[in-house]
Amino acid sequence: MRFQKLQGFYLIYFLINVVMRKWFVILLLTVAVTLSISFSKETLRAIYSRPPSEWPKPFIDAGVQWTELGVLPASPVDLQNDSIKKVVELGKALFFDTRLSGSGKISCATCHKPELNWTDGLEKSLGHEGAVNKRNSPTIQNTWFYKRLFWDGRSGSLQDQAFAPFNSSSEMHSDMPDVIRKLRRLNGYKELFRKAFGSEEISPDNMAEAIATFERTIISNKTRFDKFLEGDKQSLSKSELKGLHLFRTKARCMNCHNGPIFTDNQFHNNGFHLFANSGSGDILDKGFYMVTHDEKDLGKFKTPSLRDVMNTGPWMHNGMMKSLEETITHYVKGADGNGGSDKLVQMLYLTSSEKADLLAFLKAISAPPVEFIKPVMPQ
Numbered sequence: 001m002r003f004q005k006l007q008g009f010y011l012i013y014f015l016i017n018v019v020m021r022k023w024f025v026i027l028l029l030t031v032a033v034t035l036s037i038s039f040s041k042e043t044l045r046a047i048y049s050r051p052p053s054e055w056p057k058p059f060i061d062a063g064v065q066w067t068e069l070g071v072l073p074a075s076p077v078d079l080q081n082d083s084i085k086k087v088v089e090l091g092k093a094l095f096f097d098t099r100l101s102g103s104g105k106i107s108c109a110t111c112h113k114p115e116l117n118w119t120d121g122l123e124k125s126l127g128h129e130g131a132v133n134k135r136n137s138p139t140i141q142n143t144w145f146y147k148r149l150f151w152d153g154r155s156g157s158l159q160d161q162a163f164a165p166f167n168s169s170s171e172m173h174s175d176m177p178d179v180i181r182k183l184r185r186l187n188g189y190k191e192l193f194r195k196a197f198g199s200e201e202i203s204p205d206n207m208a209e210a211i212a213t214f215e216r217t218i219i220s221n222k223t224r225f226d227k228f229l230e231g232d233k234q235s236l237s238k239s240e241l242k243g244l245h246l247f248r249t250k251a252r253c254m255n256c257h258n259g260p261i262f263t264d265n266q267f268h269n270n271g272f273h274l275f276a277n278s279g280s281g282d283i284l285d286k287g288f289y290m291v292t293h294d295e296k297d298l299g300k301f302k303t304p305s306l307r308d309v310m311n312t313g314p315w316m317h318n319g320m321m322k323s324l325e326e327t328i329t330h331y332v333k334g335a336d337g338n339g340g341s342d343k344l345v346q347m348l349y350l351t352s353s354e355k356a357d358l359l360a361f362l363k364a365i366s367a368p369p370v371e372f373i374k375p376v377m378p379q
Helices: 002-048 081-095 157-167 176-184 185-196 204-216 224-229 238-248 324-332 352-364
Strands: none
Touching: 002 081, 081 157, 081 185, 081 204, 157 204, 176 185, 176 324, 185 204, 185 224, 224 352, 238 352
């Protein structure tokens, strides 16, 4: 009997020991995690003050090609070259001239306003006689960087893209022969073409070259993130630094938004391909599929740059997102499981605080537009 009592005593002692050790281990782990988190917070500025090549590796899925974030690159257009400056001057005039549209009321700048970071601020762009198009007008800042143009990638060059709005019945509602006739009646344009190309002859090719060259000069303004990369290590707040780290890691943003322009130059289905212009009855927007006719490209759209993202809403190719908070929530939910979504769009587990930090970083990569003086129209 005494032996059994001793057994019971030792068993209780053993169990208490085990429980105490377990809680002690849990306590140690809790303290370690807390210290780790505090340590991470304390050193985050120091970590990201190193060259980007020494930053923590981003969370990138297998097979994804990516480029490290970087300082805003300069325009490839040499504005110190007088002959190129004359081409730019011509392109600028053509870009802002409403007389070249069918109604005489629309220009390229109708949908790409310099004061709105070269967007129009509308959910969907408005075309000829107020027609509502099925897509949002993207910014044309840093457009020289893109390999393909338009949300669906249907143009492979800026020169090709320059023709499209003139010939579109839902945009400028004109045609190139009519545009050329209008230009030839204006002596001011003859002079601009002569200065730019050495001849008063006005041709579609020279016109497209001038508009494309002008568009290549349109770049973003430097942001606080650029200043941080250039050495001002206090230009980002603690929240913005945490947002930078989340952007690169837990939030998985760099799978699509990487490099100095914050885009992979690729096409993805983010779960919104089923929504186009409900008012027109055209619900399904097939995106890049209309270019490739490959079923795997159904519903894919070009990855937009995130530079100046705070200033270029509404967001998404169809303008459905009215706030960046709403946009972040869409991705946190993994595109709500919409059929056909890219495998890179996965459910995230971000806390409210983390979402706020991520938003803070998006503000840090946004800046007001570069000051711009609109041209006087040639007569």
